[in-house]
Structure formats: C-alpha cells, structure tokens
Amino acid sequence: MIIMIDFGSQTAHLIGRRLRDLGVTVEYAYPDEALEKIKTCKPSGVIFSGGPDFVDATNAPTISMKIFELGIPILGICYGWQLISYLLGGEGKITTKEFGPETLHISNPVDIFQLPKDTCNVIVSHGYTVTKLPPGFVLIASTERVKNIAAYDPKRKLYGIQYHPEANHTEYGVDLLKNFARDVCGETIHPTELNPQTIIDKIKKTVGKKKVICAVSGGVDSTVTAFLIGKAIGKQLIPVYVDSGLMRPETDKRVEYIFTKLISADLEIIHAKKRFLKALAGITDPEKKRKTIGKLYIDIFNEVAAKQNEVAYLAQGTIYSDVIESKGSKHASHIKSHHNVGGLPKDLNFTLLEPMRTFYKDEVRMLGKKAGLPDDVVNMQPFPGPGYAVRIRGEVTEERLAQEIQADTIVVEEIRKAGLYKKLFQCFAIMTGAYSTAVKGDERAFAEVVGIRAYESVDVMTSQWAKIPYDVLQKISSRIVNEVPNVSRVVYDITTKPPATMEWE
Ligand code: XMP
Numbered sequence: 001m002i003i004m005i006d007f008g009s010q011t012a013h014l015i016g017r018r019l020r021d022l023g024v025t026v027e028y029a030y031p032d033e034a035l036e037k038i039k040t041c042k043p044s045g046v047i048f049s050g051g052p053d054f055v056d057a058t059n060a061p062t063i064s065m066k067i068f069e070l071g072i073p074i075l076g077i078c079y080g081w082q083l084i085s086y087l088l089g090g091e092g093k094i095t096t097k098e099f100g101p102e103t104l105h106i107s108n109p110v111d112i113f114q115l116p117k118d119t120c121n122v123i124v125s126h127g128y129t130v131t132k133l134p135p136g137f138v139l140i141a142s143t144e145r146v147k148n149i150a151a152y153d154p155k156r157k158l159y160g161i162q163y164h165p166e167a168n169h170t171e172y173g174v175d176l177l178k179n180f181a182r183d184v185c186g187e188t189i190h191p192t193e194l195n196p197q198t199i200i201d202k203i204k205k206t207v208g209k210k211k212v213i214c215a216v217s218g219g220v221d222s223t224v225t226a227f228l229i230g231k232a233i234g235k236q237l238i239p240v241y242v243d244s245g246l247m248r249p250e251t252d253k254r255v256e257y258i259f260t261k262l263i264s265a266d267l268e269i270i271h272a273k274k275r276f277l278k279a280l281a282g283i284t285d286p287e288k289k290r291k292t293i294g295k296l297y298i299d300i301f302n303e304v305a306a307k308q309n310e311v312a313y314l315a316q317g318t319i320y321s322d323v324i325e326s327k328g329s330k331h332a333s334h335i336k337s338h339h340n341v342g343g344l345p346k347d348l349n350f351t352l353l354e355p356m357r358t359f360y361k362d363e364v365r366m367l368g369k370k371a372g373l374p375d376d377v378v379n380m381q382p383f384p385g386p387g388y389a390v391r392i393r394g395e396v397t398e399e400r401l402a403q404e405i406q407a408d409t410i411v412v413e414e415i416r417k418a419g420l421y422k423k424l425f426q427c428f429a430i431m432t433g434a435y436s437t438a439v440k441g442d443e444r445a446f447a448e449v450v451g452i453r454a455y456e457s458v459d460v461m462t463s464q465w466a467k468i469p470y471d472v473l474q475k476i477s478s479r480i481v482n483e484v485p486n487v488s489r490v491v492y493d494i495t496t497k498p499p500a501t502m503e504w505e
Contacts, residue, residue, distance in 0.1 A: 001025040002185060003043040005034050007051030007061050007079050008331025010324050014461055015047060015077065015166040017320075017360060018174055023190035024181050030330050031063045038070065045073045045185030048080025050164070052333040054094060054128050055079065055086040061331050062087070073157035073184045078126055081160030085148075088158075090134035097127040098145060099499035101464075104163060106141040111152060112159065112179035113140050120171035122163040123462055124149075125498045129162065157184055167462045169496075194363055196228060196371040199355050203232035210312035212353060213301055214239045215340070216267075217247065218255040219383050221317030224368035225356050229315055230263045231371065237315075238308065239265050242300050244293070245273025246387030246396075248412075249405060258377065270300055280389060280396045286505035287337055289396070293386045294343025302349055314350035316340045318357050319364055321460040325501075335501065339385045360459040381426050382460075390505040393433030400448075404431045406484045407450050411476055415454065418472045425463060427454035429480070430493075430504050438481070438488035447488035450480050454492075455502065463497040 002019055006012040006028055016026040029037040038046070046067070053060035065087060067074070076084040082092055106118040122143075130148040133139060137160070141150035149162040159180065165173030181187040212229055216222045216239045230237045241255045252269070259267035279292050298314075305311040318340050320328075326342030327334035337343045356364050361382065368378040388404045389396050407429035415427050430451035438445045452473070457463035477490040493500075 001027060001041055001043045002045045002047060002181060002187065003034070003037055003041060004028050004047045004049060005031055005063065005080070006329055006331065007031060007049050007083070008053070008329060008333065009050035009077075009079065010332065010335070011164060011166050011461055012049035012329065013320055013324060013358075014360070014459070015049060015177070017363075018166050018177050019181060021191060022174075022178055022181060023192045024187045031061050035064055035066060038067070038072065043072065044187055045075065045180065048074060048076040048083060050078030050080060050125075051331055053079065053331070055082045055092065068156070068158070073159070073180070075159040075161070075180050077161055077166075078164065081162055082128055082130060084158060084160050085130040085134050085137075088134035088136075090130050090137070091132035092128055092130045094127055095129045095131065095146075098124040098143065099126075100124070100496045101169065102143045102145075102163070104141050104143055104149065106150070108138065108140045110140070111154065112176055112184060113150065113152075114179070115172040115175050117172070122170045122173070123167035123498070124163045126162060130160070159184075168458045169462045169464060194359075194367055194370075196367045199367065200228050200232045200371075203229055203353070203355055206353070207233050207236065207313060209236070209310075211236045211238060211308060211310050212313040212315050213305055213308075213311055213350070214315035215297065215301065215317070216241050216255060216259065217317075217383065217385055218251045218258065219317065220361070220368065220378060220380060221319050221356055221364055221382070223258055223317070223377060224364050224371070224373065225315055225317040225354075226259070226265070227263055227368060227371055227373055228355055229353070230265055235266070237265050238268060238304070238311070239263070240268045240270065240301060240304050242297055243269060243271045243273065244276040244387060245401070246276060246293075246389050248383060249409070251383075262373065262377070268304060270304065272296075272300060276389075277396065277398065277401070282395060284394045286390065289389050289505065290337045290339050290343040290386055293389060294337070294339040295345045297339065297385070298345055298348065305349065312351060313353040314348070315353040315355075318354040319460075320358055320360055323357060336505070343386075360461070362458050379422065381421070381424065384503060390503050391428060392431045393504060394431075400431050403448070403484050403486065404429060407431070407480050407487070410479045410483065411452055411454075414472060414476045414479065415468075418469070420466070420468065420472070423456065424454050424466055425457040426502060427452075427466070432491075432504070436488045445488055447486045450484070450487050450490050451504065452476060452490060452492050453502070453504070455497070457497070457502070460502070463502060465494045465496060468492075
C-alpha cells in the first residue's frame with residue numbers, strides 16, 4: 001500500500017486513481033494525520049501531493065520532519081517536491097511561473113526516471129520553484145525555464161518532481177508512477193478494471209425498499225448513474241428531468257429516448273424555463289449563478305418528492321472532478337461551485353446518493369458501457385448541469401440565451417459536418433460579454449463577441465484545445481456573424497486546462 005498525503009492539489013485523488021488502475025492500494029491522509037496513518041497502515045511508500053500554497057508562506061500545510069527518519073521512500077509531486085526540498089535544506093522561491101504543457105529534458109535518466117524517451121511533454125502548474133537542491137539530491141531533469149524540475153536522493157530514496165505525472169497529457173507519467181510503485185516500493189503491478197456489478201450491489205444494499213429520485217440531464221454521468229440505480233432497484237427509481245430551458249434544444253427528446261427505450265422507468269419531466277430565467281434575472285456573478293441554479297433544482301426535486309411516498313434519496317451523477325473543483329478536500333482551493341456539489345443548499349430533505357462520486361469521466365463511460373449502455377450514449381459530449389447559463393458571461397436574458405443557442409447550434413452542426421464531433425470532448429459557443437466594432441453592410445455595428453471552445457480530454461482534469469482545420473473555423477465564424485443577430489466577431493479559445501478551466505464561468 002502507498003499512502004498519499006493530500007496537501008490540497010486538484011489532482012491528489014487522480015494520482016491515487018492512476019495507482020489504483022495499476023492494482024496498487026492507496027490510502028489518503030492529510031499532513032497532520034500522516035505519521036499516525038503510516039504507523040497503522042505500514043505503507044511501502046508515500047507520495048506528497050501538490051497543493052495551492054507556497055511552502056514558505058505562513059499557515060502553508062507542512063509535515064513532521066520525523067517522516068524522513070522512517071526509511072520509507074517518498075515521491076514529492078509539485079508542492080510535495082518543494083516541501084521536501086524546503087524541509088531538507090534546499091532553497092526555492094517564487095520565480096518563473098509555468099502553467100500548462102512544457103518540454104521536459106531528462107539529463108540523467110537513472111532509477112525511476114528511465115522512461116521510453118528522455119525528452120517528453122509534461123503538464124506543469126506552479127509558481128514556485130526549487131532553486132538549490134537539498135544536500136544529497138542529484139539533478140535529473142529540467143525544462144527550459146526551470147532547472148530543478150526533477151531530482152532524487154538515491155540513499156534516502158526521496159524523489160521530487162515539479163510536473164504532474166498523473167495528468168493525462170503528461171507523456172510517460174503513468175510509467176514514472178509505476179516505476180516508483182514497483183521498483184522502489186516493491187508493489188506488485190496487476191492492472192485492474194472496475195466492475196459495475198459491485199456498484200449495483202452496493203446501491204441495492206444502501207437503498208433497500210425506499211424510493212430514489214434521480215436528477216437526469218441526458219448527459220453521460222446522470223445517465224450511467226440512473227442506469228446502475230435502475231438495475232439495482234427497478235421501479236423504485238424515479239428519474240426526473242428538469243427542463244430549465246438552459247440545455248441544448250434536442251435534450252428533451254434524448255432524455256425521453258434514454259428513459260423509455262433504454263431504461264424503462266417512469267420518467268418525470270418538469271418544464272421550468274420561466275422559473276430559471278426569473279431566478280437568474282440580474283445575476284452576473286458566476287458563483288451566484290451556479291448557486292441559484294443548484295438551489296432551484298433542489299426546490300423542484302423537493303416538490304416532486306412531496307407528491308411521492310417514501311422518497312429517501314436524491315441521486316445525482318456527481319463525478320470526482322465536480323467534487324474537487326468545488327473544494328472537495330481540506331487544503332484544496334475552491335475553483336468553482338459545480339451546481340450539484342458546491343451549488344447545493346445546506347438544508348437538503350434527502351440523503352444524497354452519488355455512486356459515481358469517486359470516479360472520473362472515462363471511468364464513468366467504461367462503467368456505463370460494461371453495464372450495457374450503447375456507445376452513442378456513453379461517448380456523447382458532456383453538457384454542464386447549469387447549461388448555457390455558464391456559457392453566457394454576465395446576465396442571462398431571453399435574448400442572449402437565444403443568441404447563445406443559435407451560435408452553439410452552428411458550432412455543433414459544423415463540427416459534426418466536418419466529422420470531428422466524436423474526436424472532441426466538448427465544443428460550444430460562449431457569449432463572452434465583450435463588445436467590439438464591426439462593419440455590416442457599410443454600417444457601423446458595436447456588438448457582442450462570440451467565443452468558440454473545442455478541446456480534447458479524457459478525464460476532465462486536463463485538456464488540449466483542438467486543432468480544428470481553418471476552413472471549418474472560417475465556416476463557423478461566417479455563419480455566426482451572419483446568422484446570429486447582434487454579433488460583431490468570433491474568436492477561438494486556444495487555452496489549455498490547466499490553467500484555463502473548460503467552461504468560461
Ligand atoms: P471546468 O469548466 O470545471 O469543466 O473545467 C469540467 C467539466 O465539468 C462540466 N461542468 C459542470 N458540470 N455542473 C455540471 O454538471 C456544473 O456546475 C459544471 N461546471 C462545469 C464542464 O462542462 C466540463 O465538462
């Protein structure tokens with residue numbers, strides 16, 4: 001077993017997931033519980049995760065020096081590496097900031113750093129670097145801007161890396177974690193796959209004879225959630241689709257198809273566009289929007305439950321990336337309140353049932369497929385619960401919603417026509433709230449700028465913007481400025497995650 005010390009990184013749990021995929025057992029601990037946990041679990045190795053703080057800042061999370069006296073191998077990732085260096089006499093400071101993809105040059109490919117290539121692409125996300133290695137450490141790798149990006153102390157088996165091996169867009173990241181687990185910690189590697197039946201059995205045991213309202217949106221996460229619950233408890237499941245008016249136009253039909261043809265359940269559809277637009281009137285702050293939407297969804301589910309007997313659970317398709325961005329661990333930063341996690345009101349009348357809460361998007365797809373959902377359902381592009389509201393910067397009005405829907409429909413149509421839809425994780429339009437000048441028919445127009453976002457991702461935690469052919473972008477741009485009223489220009493968002501999140505709000 002390996003113990004992961006969680007210093008608040010967005011990806012501490014993802015590192016654990018990578019090890020779990022390799023068949024290695026992982027336990028999590030906050031830094032102040034670490035020694036106690038090590039005493040009870042006797043791990044073969046320890047990983048220090050990244051975190052949002054600077055190691056020398058007041059109140060930054062730290063760890064007892066005793067951990068270095070136990071003789072257990074330690075791999076420090078990002079903040080974890082900075083902390084190892086800081087505690088053992090290295091030096092560091094806030095220097096060159098790097099966020100996103102970088103090229104790693106391994107100058108000393110030894111020990112766990114013997115990877116298929118010595119030059120590879122990695123994901124970095126830091127604003128502090130180790131400027132002088134602690135005594136006993138040997139330099140392994142650098143990027144153009146940061147010298148001490150990987151190093152190790154061969155005697156004490158301490159490893160430090162400034163990049164993120166757990167990120168899907170880091171080349172040979174899993175190889176490095178495997179080398180650490182197998183060669184340094186002595187763990188047996190036996191890749192394992194998730195089994196939907198285990199989840200179905202657990203749901204059956206938890207729910208018993210009670211009823212479950214399941215919030216469905218036609219998206220992958222809530223569909224897989226409802227499908228597994230349906231398999232566990234049959235007609236005790238009541239899927240509820242709230243038509244907020246903020247979802248893609250074809251969603252109603254899709255939900256009906258899924259919940260009548262694929263899952264025979266008594267689907268309830270609540271039409272609530274007017275209520276949502278009324279609640280959102282005048283709100284421009286993204287967090288306030290998300291919380292307003294989260295609360296309204298719950299109000300509606302309460303109303304549905306009041307008409308039923310014995311509803312004890314509210315099921316949601318929450319997945320781990322929703323949880324961690326909504327400050328899902330003690331030292332983590334709050335990035336945004338996903339409507340189904342940080343956007344929920346405190347006084348819920350139900351117990352939450354979230355069987356996908358510890359999984360990532362690709363795992364949810366795999367569970368859905370293994371449980372029997374068709375490919376077109378498990379592979380469809382995700383669409384966020386707050387819908388178009390978080391793709392309209394500023395106030396959501398009827399008029400801007402109509403513009404957004406029209407622009408977004410053009411993006412999806414053209415991407416489909418070009419045969420790119422299935423290759424992309426998501427693609428959509430954004431009403432940016434920025435205004436610019438245009439000349440339309442010899443007249444000056446000062447109108448809104450529409451943004452286009454399209455990217456590839458596997459697990460939501462990292463993404464690369466898609467290299468869409470120029471002619472497709474041109475087609476999208478021409479159609480939007482010509483067909484959508486009051487739009488002056490179209491821009492393409494070429495930012496990776498990190499640092500940018502996928503949605504604009
Ligand atoms: P971000 O913007 O956080 O998006 O990088 C990651 C994934 O989550 C979706 N998303 C949401 N889904 N409720 C949801 O159900 C939300 O509040 C929410 N916010 C973002 C987003 O579309 C992307 O797939």
